[in-house]
Each structure stands twice: as C-alpha cells, then as structure tokens.
Amino acid sequence: MAVTLADHLRALPDEELAALIALRPDLVMPVPGDISALAVRAQSRLSVARSLDALDRFTLEVLDAVRVTRDPQTATTSVEAVLLLTGEGGVDKTRVREALGRLRELAIIYGSDATLHLSDGVDDVCSPYPSGLGRPADELSPAAAALVSDAARLRRTLLAAPPAARAVLDRLAAGPPIGTANRAVLNDPDSDSPVRWLVTRHLLVPTGGDTVELPREISLLLRRETGPLGELHPTPPEVDAPVREISAADRAGAGQAMEAVRNAEALAEALAADPAPILRSGGLGVRELRRLARAIGLTEPDAALLLEVAYAAGLLGESGGETGDAVVLPAAGYDTWRIGTLAQRWTRLAQAWLLMTRMPSLVGQRDDRERLLPALSNDVERVGAPAQRRAILGVLADLPPGTAPTPDDLRSVLAWRAPRRMGRAAASAGYDAALSEAATLGFTGLGALTSYARWLLAEVDAADRADPDADPLGIGPDEPPSRALEALDALLPAPVDHVLVQTDLTVVVPGPPEPGLAGELALVADAESPSVYRVTPDSVRRALDSGYVAADLHALFQRRSRTPVPQALTYLVDDVSRRHGGLRVGSAGAYLRGDDEALLAEVLADRRLAMLSLRRLAPTVLISPYAPARLLAALREAGYSPVPEDATGAAVLSRPRSPRAPARPAAPSRRIEDPRNQPRLTPARLAGIVEQLRRGDAATRAARRAPTTVRSQPGSAGLAGAQAHAQAMAVLQQALRDKARVWVGYVDAHGATNSRLVRPVSMGAGYLRAEDERTEMLHTFALHRITAAVPEESPSP
Structure with a gap:
C-alpha cells in the first residue's frame, strides 16, 4: 500500500504517469532526476497552487471535504467518509466521485479508497478553514471541548442565546469562523456585548489578541439545514439571457469584423506616412497613440487594441534601432496581408489576438510607481492573457447559439469554473476587458458569439492538440479549408471591381474594393470615407507622377465606372495633364x-x-x-x-513608396496557456520523460542499496554527483516526514565544505529550512549546495 506520494507515483503505470505530467507540465521543467524529486516538486506550494487554480468550485468543495474528514492521527481519510459528508448536503455520489477522480488525476489526493492521502502542499495554499469550518473544540479550549461533548447542554445553551448573539453565531457558522472583538469589552463583567455572552458560555473561544473562533462542532450543528459543508454547488449557475437570432448576430459581428480590418489597415497606412518613434524606455508614447487615434477616428483604447493586435500579427514592426531612433511602421508582411480577402485578413488578426500575451486594456493605466503604461511596451505583457480570453469565449461557446449573456452572467459562470482565479481583482478586470475586446474585433455580435468565431475557436483548439511529431517532414496531407473563413466569407459583401463616378468628382465604391481597384483608387483619388473618394488636381497629378498619362486615366475611369464619366472629370484630367511636365x-x-x-x-x-x-x-x-x-x-x-528629370533630361516618374520594417513572425499557430511554464508535451516526449524518470529512479534506488558512503571526500569511491545529490534529497524528505535529525553536508558561499546536525522544517522552492537544536537557530540551505545527508545515527558527512 502506498504511503508517500513518491511510492504512489512509482506504482502508477506509465500511461497514468504520462497523463499526470501532461496535466501538470510544470513538474518536468526541467525534468527531475528521479520520481522522488518529481514527488517533491508535485507537493511544492507553487505547483499545487497552479493545479488548484484550474479546478471548478465543486471540485474545490470536495477537496475541502477531504480535508475535513482527515483523521488527525493518520492524516488520511476514505472515499466513503467523503461521500457520507457530501451526501448530507444532498449531492449525487456520482458527481462526488467524478470530482475525486479529477483530484486523483492531478495527484492532489492519492492512495486507495480506504486510505486516501492529501498532498502535503494543499494545506499551505488553501484556506486554513476548509468549508468555512473552524478547528475542533479540543484544539481550542478544554471548556469548549467539554461543552460540545455534552449534546444536551450544547443545545440548551444555543437555545438560550439572545437574538444578537445568535446572529453572530449564524454569521460565523457560514464562514469564515473567525471574528474580531474588543478585548476591553470581553474583560468587562458589566458588558452586554453578544460576543462576550458567547465567550463566557464557551460558544466562542478567544484565540489571542482581539480574535475569536467558532469551534467546528458548533458550526456543524448550526449547519444542520444546509449540510455540514454548507451549500454545495455541483453544477454551474444557469444563465437566463435573451437569445438573439443567429443570422442577426452573425451579420452584426461580421460588420464589426470588417470595420476592425479597415481600421487596422488605416492604422498601418498612418504609420507608413508618418512612422511613430519608440520611447527610450520602450513602447509608443501617449502623444503618438493619441495622434494615431485621431488619424483613424478611433478612441485611444480601441487604437491601442488594434496597434497591439497588428503588432502581434506581424503587420507592424520596428526599424532604425541600430542606425538611429527606432520607429514603428508597417512590416514586410503587411503588403501580403493587404491583398488578401477580408475574411483572411480578419482571421489573421483574430488568431493573433487569441494567442498574444499582451493586454491592450492596460495601455494608459498607471503601474505601482504611478507611471503610464505605453503601448507596445513590455509592461503590458501578461502570460495569463490568452487563457483569460479563451475562458471568456469558452463560456459563450458552451451556451446555446445566439445566447447573449450579460457580463454579470459570464462572471458568475467563470467564478464557478475557476473561483481561485476570479477571486483576484486583476483577473476579473482582465476577463471584462477580454469581453469588450472580443466585441470590438467582431467575435461577438449583439452580445452573442458568432458562428464563424465558434469555428475559429474549434480550429485553434484542434491546432493546439495536434501532434507536431506526427509529420516531422511537413509533407502530410493538405489541411482542410477553414470553416471559420468560409462562414465569414459568406457573411461579408463580395469585393467589387467597379465604382460609381458622380458629377461632383466623387467616386463611390458600392462595397469592399478588390485589391487591384483599391490600389488604383489610392493613387488617383483621395479617400473621404471608407466608400467615398474624391478626384482632385493633386490626386490626378499624383497619378501622372507615377507614370500614368491622360489616356490611361480616361481608360481607367471608363473601365471601372458603372456610371457615365462626368465631363468635368475629363476636363480636369486633360487640364492637369496638359500642364503636367511643362x-x-x-x-x-x-x-x-x-x-x-x-x-x-x-x-x-x-x-x-x-x-x-x-x-x-x-x-x-x-x-x-x-x-x-x-x-x-x-x-x-x-x-x-x-x-x-534626371541628368540625361529624362522625366523621373515616381510612385509613392511606403517604408517597411523587417519582416517579423506573427503570433504562434496554437494556443499557449502560459508560455513560460507550459511546455509543448507531445505523446513521444511524454514517453521519453517517463522513461527518463524510471531510469533515474532505478539508478537512485540501486545506489541506496550499494555499500557506499555519501561522504564527498577526495579519492573516495562515492556516488556520482547527481546520484549523491538525489540520495541526499531522499534522506531529507524522509527526515522531514519523520521529524528526525540529519547531518547535512553543504558547500558555503566561500566554497568550503561544512556539515551541521539539524532537524528539517520545510523544503521547497529550492531551499531547505532546518532548525539547529543546539543553537536554537533556523538555517536556510540552498538545495543545489547540499552535497550529502545522512541520519543522525550515521557518521556525519
């Protein structure tokens, strides 16, 4: 029977051990030397907290049930005890078993159904009061223990409680069980304070200072109506939201998507005409952002969003950093993006937004030093941003098509799915910002998730789950066409190849222009709005400067215009061309x-x-x-x-050329929850990691059985450095569990080798904290400096 987590992990089949590593990839960054080291890392505070952050509210409530039902002597519980406790709250046993299964998969709990162990790091990162229950009475006060041991006396005391005192009890019973009280009031015999009444009857126990605590047994008695764990939440809250017509939501979202693409192009053109300088500290200054926002007619937050998304998509880049002041301008990939269809251009922007690790909503806010956060700076990097966007869109995707929930509805569902994350104020603000950005970019329409956005999310998830080792040469079958692209293409108006020329020399484009027509219009006319251009003497001269002649311009307007070309336009072209080159x-x-x-x-x-x-x-x-x-x-x-003209007298024809920054890659093609801590673990890599752990564990156990000393002396036939360190870690872990003293050999800051007899207190985050009982001092040792460790009865290292 497994006693420790390391023993449990050793007993797992390779498939289950690989599944654990896939769920908790931080355990193998880097790959530990053996399974004992893997178990130590799995019980560290940081790793346990990261695993618990992804659990839903009900699973965390079941975890509290595991903590409440633990035997104080053996520190174990059983599945039957957990089912019995949660069953009093009216929860189906099947759901409880499913939650226990999720906890087992993450190695938060382990062992048999009859002897269930809790990972050591759970109590360190969770509330000290599971399910809002206080400590048992025998741990708080003998008088309180005597009261709760007499059930009849306890009931009489509760029934005699004044209304004000009963209200205090009910509030503390709901959790948390800790309250504050004025010490002077508690010590005043003439005080009629309800808290003093409760303290004198031992229903509340002073715990030092001005705090009082409600014993666990009294909380359980007061929760007889809701259950010992309080109200449980096995299912997410229901969303009662209006349902929009799917076609209407898609049309609204498609219109916003087309507007986002147009504004992104206008932003790039504004930067091409006047590149924005980069601050010495990095990022784009407030004035430059304000200038760009005015140029394209957007608010500053929306301009910051498009700027960050275009940069993440590889459409914008930096240039001139080595030879002069660096500026932001369109990158080489912008010209290729510009000739694509509207749906293709939006898809690239949408994927970049989903995957980028930047939070545009932080632009313009102030940091802890009251400095403004500029756009395109490292200060707006947040590794959890992709997960927040995916979470908020995942809630929308799980609702019936056309459902338009309010932000409060979404927050309530997210609070059930990941309560530990939603409990942080910064995370809650990030979810709200992600929802607003999704509406601006066209992911949602009329508050509902669009059909093409659903397809895009499915495609991004499929790409994330794809195994890159399945086709290492990249010569596999062609990828199927994008359903998101097809769905959005069907919603957007078809590109047009013609215009309507008016008598006032305005040119109306009855739809999105195809790339060739857009290039011609940009040369021969000035844009007044997305669909209206005006022909002016300057625009005609600009076309003549680029190599057109009058006959070419007449032919262009005759070919592109569905209306008769006005005589005023013909006269304008002839007049400017007659004077041109004079x-x-x-x-x-x-x-x-x-x-x-x-x-x-x-x-x-x-x-x-x-x-x-x-x-x-x-x-x-x-x-x-x-x-x-x-x-x-x-x-x-x-x-x-x-x-x-040049030196030979030949006319110099000039077409305006926009500067470009060096080409830069767009956002990755798959979703990354946490780029720093979530490596890409393919099945082949998982199998290799498991095999490496098994080999390392076998070598460590063989070294323990070998008659060698852990003492590191010149000329001794000791273990190899890695094996000696692994054995020392195992000895320290066992001493930590047994609360035994060990001799620790270590290298100090001067390179000298020393040894000390200590009692380990804790081990984690790369450090051992141990107490020297002779000096009554607490010492901290860096784990990588420890060379050996042996029990007290063995000779010192």
Missing part, C-alpha cells in the same frame, strides 16, 4: 527649364516664388540656389505642375 526641375542648385518661354517668364515674375532666388540662365532655363526638392514643392504649391 516645367522640369533638375539638380544644379537646382534648375528649371521649359520649352514655353512665356511660362518661364511668368514664373520668374511670380512674387510668390521670390524666396527661390530664380534667375534666367537661358531663354528656356532658370536656376535657383536651392535643392530640387524645395524648388519642386514651391512650384507645385504656387499652382504649377513641374516634373523632375
């Missing part, structure tokens, strides 16, 4: 030449150009001491249409 700018300081002598004379006499210091070099040539770029800009500002 003047040419070159580099000589700079020079200006043209075939029209009268036009040159007009320029020379133009008072608006006096600051250029133009003078005639020849009948058809003017010269200026300023650079060609300044001369070109001044002439265009004055209403002329010059074009630049």
Whole structure:
C-alpha cells in the first residue's frame, strides 16, 4: 500500500504517469532526476497552487471535504467518509466521485479508497478553514471541548442565546469562523456585548489578541439545514439571457469584423506616412497613440487594441534601432496581408489576438510607481492573457447559439469554473476587458458569439492538440479549408471591381474594393470615407507622377465606372495633364527649364516664388540656389505642375513608396496557456520523460542499496554527483516526514565544505529550512549546495 506520494507515483503505470505530467507540465521543467524529486516538486506550494487554480468550485468543495474528514492521527481519510459528508448536503455520489477522480488525476489526493492521502502542499495554499469550518473544540479550549461533548447542554445553551448573539453565531457558522472583538469589552463583567455572552458560555473561544473562533462542532450543528459543508454547488449557475437570432448576430459581428480590418489597415497606412518613434524606455508614447487615434477616428483604447493586435500579427514592426531612433511602421508582411480577402485578413488578426500575451486594456493605466503604461511596451505583457480570453469565449461557446449573456452572467459562470482565479481583482478586470475586446474585433455580435468565431475557436483548439511529431517532414496531407473563413466569407459583401463616378468628382465604391481597384483608387483619388473618394488636381497629378498619362486615366475611369464619366472629370484630367511636365526641375542648385518661354517668364515674375532666388540662365532655363526638392514643392504649391528629370533630361516618374520594417513572425499557430511554464508535451516526449524518470529512479534506488558512503571526500569511491545529490534529497524528505535529525553536508558561499546536525522544517522552492537544536537557530540551505545527508545515527558527512 502506498504511503508517500513518491511510492504512489512509482506504482502508477506509465500511461497514468504520462497523463499526470501532461496535466501538470510544470513538474518536468526541467525534468527531475528521479520520481522522488518529481514527488517533491508535485507537493511544492507553487505547483499545487497552479493545479488548484484550474479546478471548478465543486471540485474545490470536495477537496475541502477531504480535508475535513482527515483523521488527525493518520492524516488520511476514505472515499466513503467523503461521500457520507457530501451526501448530507444532498449531492449525487456520482458527481462526488467524478470530482475525486479529477483530484486523483492531478495527484492532489492519492492512495486507495480506504486510505486516501492529501498532498502535503494543499494545506499551505488553501484556506486554513476548509468549508468555512473552524478547528475542533479540543484544539481550542478544554471548556469548549467539554461543552460540545455534552449534546444536551450544547443545545440548551444555543437555545438560550439572545437574538444578537445568535446572529453572530449564524454569521460565523457560514464562514469564515473567525471574528474580531474588543478585548476591553470581553474583560468587562458589566458588558452586554453578544460576543462576550458567547465567550463566557464557551460558544466562542478567544484565540489571542482581539480574535475569536467558532469551534467546528458548533458550526456543524448550526449547519444542520444546509449540510455540514454548507451549500454545495455541483453544477454551474444557469444563465437566463435573451437569445438573439443567429443570422442577426452573425451579420452584426461580421460588420464589426470588417470595420476592425479597415481600421487596422488605416492604422498601418498612418504609420507608413508618418512612422511613430519608440520611447527610450520602450513602447509608443501617449502623444503618438493619441495622434494615431485621431488619424483613424478611433478612441485611444480601441487604437491601442488594434496597434497591439497588428503588432502581434506581424503587420507592424520596428526599424532604425541600430542606425538611429527606432520607429514603428508597417512590416514586410503587411503588403501580403493587404491583398488578401477580408475574411483572411480578419482571421489573421483574430488568431493573433487569441494567442498574444499582451493586454491592450492596460495601455494608459498607471503601474505601482504611478507611471503610464505605453503601448507596445513590455509592461503590458501578461502570460495569463490568452487563457483569460479563451475562458471568456469558452463560456459563450458552451451556451446555446445566439445566447447573449450579460457580463454579470459570464462572471458568475467563470467564478464557478475557476473561483481561485476570479477571486483576484486583476483577473476579473482582465476577463471584462477580454469581453469588450472580443466585441470590438467582431467575435461577438449583439452580445452573442458568432458562428464563424465558434469555428475559429474549434480550429485553434484542434491546432493546439495536434501532434507536431506526427509529420516531422511537413509533407502530410493538405489541411482542410477553414470553416471559420468560409462562414465569414459568406457573411461579408463580395469585393467589387467597379465604382460609381458622380458629377461632383466623387467616386463611390458600392462595397469592399478588390485589391487591384483599391490600389488604383489610392493613387488617383483621395479617400473621404471608407466608400467615398474624391478626384482632385493633386490626386490626378499624383497619378501622372507615377507614370500614368491622360489616356490611361480616361481608360481607367471608363473601365471601372458603372456610371457615365462626368465631363468635368475629363476636363480636369486633360487640364492637369496638359500642364503636367511643362516645367522640369533638375539638380544644379537646382534648375528649371521649359520649352514655353512665356511660362518661364511668368514664373520668374511670380512674387510668390521670390524666396527661390530664380534667375534666367537661358531663354528656356532658370536656376535657383536651392535643392530640387524645395524648388519642386514651391512650384507645385504656387499652382504649377513641374516634373523632375534626371541628368540625361529624362522625366523621373515616381510612385509613392511606403517604408517597411523587417519582416517579423506573427503570433504562434496554437494556443499557449502560459508560455513560460507550459511546455509543448507531445505523446513521444511524454514517453521519453517517463522513461527518463524510471531510469533515474532505478539508478537512485540501486545506489541506496550499494555499500557506499555519501561522504564527498577526495579519492573516495562515492556516488556520482547527481546520484549523491538525489540520495541526499531522499534522506531529507524522509527526515522531514519523520521529524528526525540529519547531518547535512553543504558547500558555503566561500566554497568550503561544512556539515551541521539539524532537524528539517520545510523544503521547497529550492531551499531547505532546518532548525539547529543546539543553537536554537533556523538555517536556510540552498538545495543545489547540499552535497550529502545522512541520519543522525550515521557518521556525519
């Protein structure tokens, strides 16, 4: 029969041990030397707390039942005792057994049904009052123990309690069983305080200072209506929320998704036109974020969200960090993303949001030092952010399609699914922010999860569960088409390849433009809204500068417009193209030449150009001491249409080029709950870890049986370093359980080897804490500095 967790783990089949490691991957970071070390790590405070954080409310209530029913002498309980205690609360035994099974899978409890052990670290990370019950009366006070031992006397005392005193008892019986009272009032014989009445009748026991505690037996008696564990919650709370029409929710979400894609593109274009500098401390300054928000017509929180998501998707990057001030601008992958369909572009943004470890909601808030948290800084990194988003969307996905719960409904369900996580204020705020961000990005519509978002979540989960070792060469069958992509494509309007040209020179796009049409419109017209553009003399000149001629522009409008091309547009193109290139700018300081002598004379006499210091070099040539770029800009500002030319006299055609940052990868293709502490454990890797643990454990046990000494002396035939350390850890664990003294050999900070006779108090987080009874001092030893450990009766190391 297994007595310790290490013995229990050794007795497990390889499949069950691998399942435990898969559920608690932090136990093998790094892989321990043997199973004894694995058991020590499994009972550490941090690992136990991480496991309990993922448990639902009912499983934690069953865990409290295990703690309550433990025998004080053997520190064990039984499944029958737990079923009996929870059965008084009216809970089905099947659900209790399922909860016990989950606790067994995590090694929180272990052993047979008749002798159930609790992992050592549970009491350290849980409330000292399981199920809100206080300590037994015999641990608090002999008088209280005598009272509860006499059932008739206890009932008479409770029935005689004044209403105010009974109210105090009921409140403490509901938990926690600790209250505060004024010591002076308790010591005042003339006081009519209800707490003093209870203390003098031994219904409450002073525990030092101003605190009083309700004995466990009295709490159990007062809970006779709700059960000894109080009200149990075997099922999550029901969500009574309105149900939207699925098609309406999908249409609303698709519209928001299209708006998110458009705003992300506008944000990237704004950064391409004017890259945002990065602060010396990292991130984007408040002024830059405010400027970008105004440029695309969004609030600052929404702009921060899109900025973080676009950066996580690999659409934005940093450039210039080595040669000058670093700036944020579109990355090389942005151009490829831009030519995709709306559904493809949204899917990339949505996956990046699901998987990124950044919390945009923190941007603009202040840290503990009252500093503003900037966007794109390391200060907004939160490794638990993907899990929070997945949890809130998981609640929506588990509801019937079209259900639109309120934030309070979602919080109540989450509080049942992960009460330890929801109990933290920061985590609760993170869930609320995730819900708001999901609505902004189009995951939800009218408060309900959209159908394409359901497909996307399923695909991300499937990718997370996929075994990368199944196809190491990457030549397996092609992946099936994305159902999320198909569902969203069916909801979004089809891209259009035509426009409607109005008589006021506005160009209306009756839908999302296809990539080719979008590129042409960006060149020949200025955007006034997502679907309305305007043709201006500047936009026509911009097209002519990029290589178009008047005939090309006429043909473009004739080909793309479903309405007759207005005569005013034809005249505008002809007028600008007729004047375009009449003047040419070159580099000589700079020079200006043209075939029209009268036009040159007009320029020379133009008072608006006096600051250029133009003078005639020849009948058809003017010269200026300023650079060609300044001369070109001044002439265009004055209403002329010059074009630049190179040293050979050929016209220089220019198409605006947007700067790009180096290509950077997007978010990973699978969901990661905690990138720092959750490694990717495939079946093959799990099998290898189990085999490594078995080999290490066999070597350690063989070394223990060998007639060798653990003393590390030069020239001695002792164990290898790793085996000696493993044996020392095993000796210390046994001494900790037996509360026995051991000789500990260790290397101090100066490299000298010493030994000390101590009694271990605790071991965890990389340190041994032990008491030296001779000096009555508590010492702390780093585990990696311990070279040997032997029981007291053995010679010291």
